[in-house]
Amino acid sequence: MTGPSTKARQIAVALWLLVSLFVLALISVLADGNDGLEKFLQFVVGGLALGSIYSILALGFVVIYKATGVFNLAQGSLVLLGTYVLYQFKEEYDLPFGLALLFALVLMAGVGVLIERVVMRKMLGKPVFSAIMVTLALLIIIDQIVRSIWSEPGYVLNLPWSSGKVDIGDVTIRHIDFWAVGSAMVLLVAFFLFFERTRVGLGMRATALDAEVASAQGVRIGVSYAMSWAVAAVVATVAGMILTVRTGGGALTPAVGYVALRAFPAMILGGLDSTGGAVAGGLIIGLAEVLVDGYLDYDWLGERFETVVPYLLLLPIMLWRPHGLFGTKTVERS
């Protein structure tokens, strides 16, 4: 799938990232001396952690896009639902964390399969526009369901590693940051192996390219579709968990789904169909957001300027590369 040119591009982007980080580090050292470096490193840690969360969110989009060709706008509400389901098992039913997580993931996988079977399967062969619109509708429906089931204020999700942290020099790394980065990396590798090395993954890719032919070759396309939604829902739950604990100290709000909106740029920055791109895009957006927040505090840019940074970054890049940094352009030959 990834030709030599894509690989070259990935390396180039990685290098470009490193160089720009290095330049930024240099500037901050020149500006503030040794304190500047620590401040900078602290920002990088924060940016990587946030970026990893975006990456995980973006991976959820990519898996559905890769298998079904559908751009799932409802991913944010899966994040929302997954987080509340985990809360339900962990806090309301008072299960140990591992068990609660397991149950939540299994239940969410079921929800994913259910959505696919009941709704998305029927959109097969319909225009892409309709499929996107259906995911929009799902976004509203799931959002309203979550808000009405968990309607009281003040739910808090306590995880065993919610508040732990490690100090390295003057740089503080919270345990949750390790979890964020670790989960992103593990998921990336798992996704890569799954799509490139397994038959089911190959079947899913074939299905996305031409479902009819894939099924004529014996690919069970129903399984491909259901599986992709299950995986996306599971990934969404992981992302929601880490996000809630990291940003709100475990306090649950329906706004978790809103963060997923900010992950859209991460995903299309990398390219909708590229797992590596999702992770790279997430990291770029996360770093940019935290660094902008840390360094740029000009008044005229306005409060919470960092919330628009992902989109500001996105626009020029999309003009330059309309299919994202690593997205595949369809091969045409007539």
Add this chain to the structure above:
Amino acid sequence: MATLLKKSERAAADERNHLAIKVVDLHVSYQRSIKALQGVNLEVPQGKVVAILGANGAGKTTFLRTICGLLGFNGGAISQGSYHLWGQPADKLAPQRIVRLGVGQVLEGRRIFSELTVEENLDVGAISVRNRRATHDLKEHLFTQFPVLGERRNSVAGYLSGGEQQMLAIARALMSDPSLIVLDEPSLGLAPIIARQIAGIISDISTDGTTVLLVEQNAAMALSLSDYAYIFRHGKVAQEGPSEELRADRDILELYLGGGTSESKTKSERS
């Protein structure tokens, strides 16, 4: 094609039901209104090459899609009649079940996965086969059979030429080690010389014992390859018979396959 998998197991069943395909009074309609097939009766004996001829819109492709279980993709459905594969009812089977029964499919217009590599395309073809070792051997065998594909196994399939893509589509269908292979217009849009090459490949496949069901516009090619032929017209079988007899009967060809002038008749023979 070499017999590597499953064939011996199937042989017993085949003997019991020497008909690979048996279709009785098949009616198919699209969107509940457009009647594409109106009572087709057709048999494909095991080990033979059967051709389906007919003008555009006669229902040939619809028939093949029915055989492959693909009607649902276009909003079509069997409204009446029965369809058996090796004596087993197959009218309600999903496409992948039909592949598992031993039907390899080459759809019209090649339809390769242009963004996957040549090798990945073949792997998709073998996706229903459990025996990985045998699959691997079969793949290598096909690469020797089709050296063009072997040379370009790691390149993206979209860059292959039309003839090469057609070969890839056939090779992909062979990867499931089918007992029956169905081909829809394999020569469409190909240069005469490539079309003949493809014809050669099809005849090789049949000499290896695989049953072939072939849909073609090119009557001359189809009749020279096949043992028996059906001519479709307006969603029905208008004429059938051993291919040699049909080939000899110019009137029938002229009547059903068009070509009012003698000039174009010789043309359809030649090209």
Add this chain to the structure above:
Amino acid sequence: MSSSTAHKSSSAVEGGPSGRVARAAPSHEGAASDSFSRGGSLKISNVSFSVGGITILDDVSFEVKAGELFGIIGPNGAGKSSLFNCISGIYLPTEGQIHLSDKPIVGRRPTAVAKLGVARTFQNLALFNNLNVSDNLMLGRHRLMRTGYLTAALWFGRARREEVKHRLECAEIIELLGLSEVAKLPVGVLPYGAQKRVELGRALVSEPNLLLLDEPVAGMNDDETEQMSNLLRNVSQQLGITIVLVEHDVHMVQQLADRVCAINFGQVVVVGSPAEVVTHPTVIEAYLGADWS
């Protein structure tokens, strides 16, 4: 395609067309008639095109005279469609120049090329499936119309006059092609043969100087092929439009074309009369095969 429509169209093509097409021509007196009644010449000079490191066209040169019916044959993947894409501005050649009646084309966008009077059909049909037959044809006349958003929004006066005038022009071609009965249907539901005719019609109504036809009879049976050949002959002889035809049906090209160019591996093998080309040893070896009669 049902036989009744086939019959109808065949009578329209064989019986009526000479009169009708000829009549269509004088109705364009004035600004358009100059470019319409006389086809443009096409000159391809040393055109090369490569994508993704693969050379698809390699130093292709030939000339098509004004009013000529020129055939291009060659194996699949030889670069025929790519050449068309270069002419119509979809691809940008890596090297070389293309002239339409002495005007350079390379570097112009497809819309600009269309405005010069180049019309084409596509190998795999490129119709607007949700629009009906007459709207598809009206899009062929897009370049000849002027209505913009403002005049359209006001409608009465210019927009309406123009709309009426061009709809009547299209109606003639629709009738000529035997599509009157289906003129209101979305083209997506038409049989393949009819869709092919709609696409040709869409190219014809745009009053082209140069008509590029990419496999106009692919997937057609002998009857339909015959009708299409007759139609093309009429268009070429009576309207004088220059036609470049890519086709696999060598017999059709042989009967129809004034001159033929054979392409293989992106290179011109031979240009000449049909007889010269089909007897050329390289063509026989690479394309037709040794047992070609």
Add this chain to the structure above:
Amino acid sequence: MSSSSAPQAKGEQGGHDAHLDAQPSPQHAQLKPIALLPGLDTKFSTLAIALIIIFYPVLADNDFWTTVLVSTGVFAAAAIGLNLLTGYTGQVSLGHAAFLTVGSYVAAYFGATQGLWMIVWLPLAGVFGAAVGAIIGPFALRVKGDYLVVISLALLFFTAHVVRNWESVTGGNDGISTSGADLGLGPLNFADLRIFGHTFTREEGLFYLAWIMVGAFALIARNVVRSRPGRAMQAVRDRDTAAEVLGVSSAQYKIAAFVLSSAMASAAGAVLAVHQRFLTPTEPLLELFVSIQFVAIIVVGGVATVYGAIIGAFLLTVLPETIKTYTHWFDFNIPIWDKKLVSSSGIEPGLFNPGSFSNFLFGLLLVVFLLLSPQGIAGWIRAVKGGAIQSFWHNLRGHLRGRWFQRGEPAASRSRA
């Protein structure tokens, strides 16, 4: 459509169009599709609806529902714009709420703060909307389909950010009042309308203003789609390469569609602002919900039809108010949660409150229509005319039986043998 001049002109040019002179019917048939309101039934129903609208405030005299119908008008006007963009040009946009916001603040600033006349600030709203649309338009050229959806989301974030922070113009988080904006148009003052001795309230005046706008936009949209630019937009939607080869510049028509659609949305937003009397910034998430509502409007009403946008807007603005008014209809207990389905009281909590329930229904309606009736209500109307209303039920039965692979497109386009 009487076109007596056309055949004569034709006759002069063509010389001997005997068949045209003898039988005017084929020519009439050619021109029928370009009539503004093809068919007598369409003409009558349009007239009937126009009369209902004109006399509604006089006869009903119910301020609550008049208020609701003002929003209907505003939403309809903006949805007509979105339908030009999405339905006819095929550009999916979730930024429509942002265009309304732009128009709202133009009305607030130029209308209320600066005190300009309505004939200045209303067109200005359109111009500003068009300008924003022109900025986002070029992205649609480079970026396609799913990517464009995300780009359009950017608009929501940017406008929300600007509104929150440009305090001197927008009032920032404190909000800004719009009630001072002038509503005069020559001798008419929509804030205090008197016609034939009848005095209308401000809401009723706004009702007329909104529906005059709907009428104007509908006319513009209908005229555009039945002539050259509208056809070009649809060509770009269906196949942009083929369109280019015919001389249709996809760049030009995509940008124009963005400009036109955002100008309409922005003008509608300006009227909405005056109607609301006070503007406060909203979260991008809520703006997204508004954008989705617009999509729901055109899907439920009927994609690529002008009247569909109006029907959809009517349904989706009247529905929540109906639910609010008749909450007691949904006031029953749900056994599993032991809650009422919908309740507006805090003492007896419901699974939904009226607001969230109507949001939920929006989503459900959108799914149901996309699955079972993708042509929307316009499709039903067409079906009734064609005498086949059963298609909806047939589809429903099909889905219940589990026929999964259903194509929207006609079969003939794909299988041709």
